[in-house]
Amino acid sequence: MDLLYSPYDFGVQDDPYPVYARLREEAPVYRNDADDIWVLSRHADIADALRDTARFSSRNGLRIEPAFWGPQAERFFSFVAMDPPKHTRMRSLVSRAFTQRRVQALEPRLRELALGHLAPALDGESFDLMGDFAARFPTDVISELVGVPEGDRALVRDLGMAIMYRDEAATGPVTDLPPEALQAIGALVGYYTELTIARSKSRTDDLLSGLLDAAEGEDRLTPEEIVGVLILLVGAGIETTMLLLGNAWHAAWKHPDQRAAALGGRIDDWVNETLRYDPPSQTVARTATEDVELHGVTIPAGGRVLLAVGSGNRDERVFPAADRFDLDRDTSASLAFGGGRHHCLGANLGRLEARVAFQELTAVVADYEIDEAAAKRVHSTNDRGFESLPTRITAR
Ligand code: HEM
Numbered sequence: 001m002d003l004l005y006s007p008y009d010f011g012v013q014d015d016p017y018p019v020y021a022r023l024r025e026e027a028p029v030y031r032n033d034a035d036d037i038w039v040l041s042r043h044a045d046i047a048d049a050l051r052d053t054a055r056f057s058s059r060n061g062l063r064i065e066p067a068f069w070g071p072q073a074e075r076f077f078s079f080v081a082m083d084p085p086k087h088t089r090m091r092s093l094v095s096r097a098f099t100q101r102r103v104q105a106l107e108p109r110l111r112e113l114a115l116g117h118l119a120p121a122l123d124g125e126s127f128d129l130m131g132d133f134a135a136r137f138p139t140d141v142i143s144e145l146v147g148v149p150e151g152d153r154a155l156v157r158d159l160g161m162a163i164m165y166r167d168e169a170a171t172g173p174v175t176d177l178p179p180e181a182l183q184a185i186g187a188l189v190g191y192y193t194e195l196t197i198a199r200s201k202s203r204t205d206d207l208l209s210g211l212l213d214a215a216e217g218e219d220r221l222t223p224e225e226i227v228g229v230l231i232l233l234v235g236a237g238i239e240t241t242m243l244l245l246g247n248a249w250h251a252a253w254k255h256p257d258q259r260a261a262a263l264g265g266r267i268d269d270w271v272n273e274t275l276r277y278d279p280p281s282q283t284v285a286r287t288a289t290e291d292v293e294l295h296g297v298t299i300p301a302g303g304r305v306l307l308a309v310g311s312g313n314r315d316e317r318v319f320p321a322a323d324r325f326d327l328d329r330d331t332s333a334s335l336a337f338g339g340g341r342h343h344c345l346g347a348n349l350g351r352l353e354a355r356v357a358f359q360e361l362t363a364v365v366a367d368y369e370i371d372e373a374a375a376k377r378v379h380s381t382n383d384r385g386f387e388s389l390p391t392r393i394t395a396r
């Protein structure tokens with residue numbers, strides 16, 4: 001079989017969809033010996049695995065690089081890297097603070113933050129959607145949510161960007177993390193520890209105060225657990241949202257008829273179809289806890305399993321004409337936010353950020369053109385999107 005899929009392959013990262021289509025048909029449980037992984041690519045298999053936390057454990061976190069696996073996974077991913085009952089306890093306490101009400105209350109502030117970046121960016125005829133806007137807005141949103149004082153936000157933004165681990169130099173399984181990323185994690189732990197101590201003495205109405213107050217009976221989050229959650233929010237909430245904005249911008253540019261509808265105000269359909277068609281999180285990893293037999297292949301206990309969410313979202317069994325970007329389609333079965341117990345806790349916030357961003361962009365932009373030759377992609381085994389999207393705009 002000449003079918004080759006590796007999440008480390010830059011060619012695959014630049015356009016994974018043709019190889020996903022072959023995986024779904026020819027090898028729905030694909031084994032890559034060199035990377036030592038099994039890959040599930042059909043929608044139903046991925047959805048089942050996401051729900052089956054007993055056989056598909058999250059104990060090593062959601063990335064496939066061996067560098068993140070093992071006991072340190074919780075340091076990077078907090079409760080993403082936990083199984084029940086530990087996960088159940090942490091998620092339940094965090095959910096008491098990270099409520100829909102708290103997210104909704106942020107909307108006016110989100111709009112101010114978006115406009116603060118967009119006004120100078122849209123001043124001329126061209127701008128970079130990523131560098132001038134998408135790389136800045138979601139980091140400020142997380143700081144606003146958490147309650148990071150204005151004066152510290154630039155520091156948190158720089159450290160947040162430094163821990164966004166990417167695979168620009170990787171050609172195979174990555175076993176060591178770059179020292180800069182580890183240093184940035186250390187610095188963020190230090191910063192958030194001090195902020196947590198300060199807030200434990202004097203509460204406000206921010207998320208950090210909510211996390212300190214969250215209780216179930218006598219049970220509360222420890223300061224170390226809270227710092228872990230804050231690091232997770234930076235890791236889970238910034239890059240994903242930033243890439244979502246760029247993928248939506250790019251998909252609409254490639255599809256002029258859909259772009260007209262998007263710019264005409266169908267913002268939610270635009271965002272939801274982007275999450276289905278070109279999701280920012282392409283893969284999530286799991287560990288088999290026992291031998292699992294599927295489609296005649298046995299994944300051994302301890303095997304590392306990559307769930308190719310981006311492939312599941314193109315599965316014709318669930319989404320007819322799946323390769324078409326179509327704002328009219330039903331996207332409710334999209335796997336973009338995962339599923340089961342680990343379903344994205346920030347999905348509502350991510351959607352709200354995208355809605356506010358595109359409402360404000362489309363208020364000013366009548367149409368646009370991307371300079372594709374100058375656009376630059378991010379290289380990563382799980383995140384898909386752009387580093388830079390130079391754009392020429394026609395103002396309204
Ligand atoms: C989990 C995607 C935005 C916080 C997840 C998972 C996915 C995902 C696929 C599941 C991971 C797994 O099963 O192992 C996305 C996408 C976003 C987004 C595509 C784009 C908008 C956000 C935001 C936040 C956030 C804005 C918070 C500020 C989380 C958390 C989890 C999570 C805390 C862990 C849930 C758990 O393990 O119980 N996200 N996310 N995400 N996400 Fe998001």
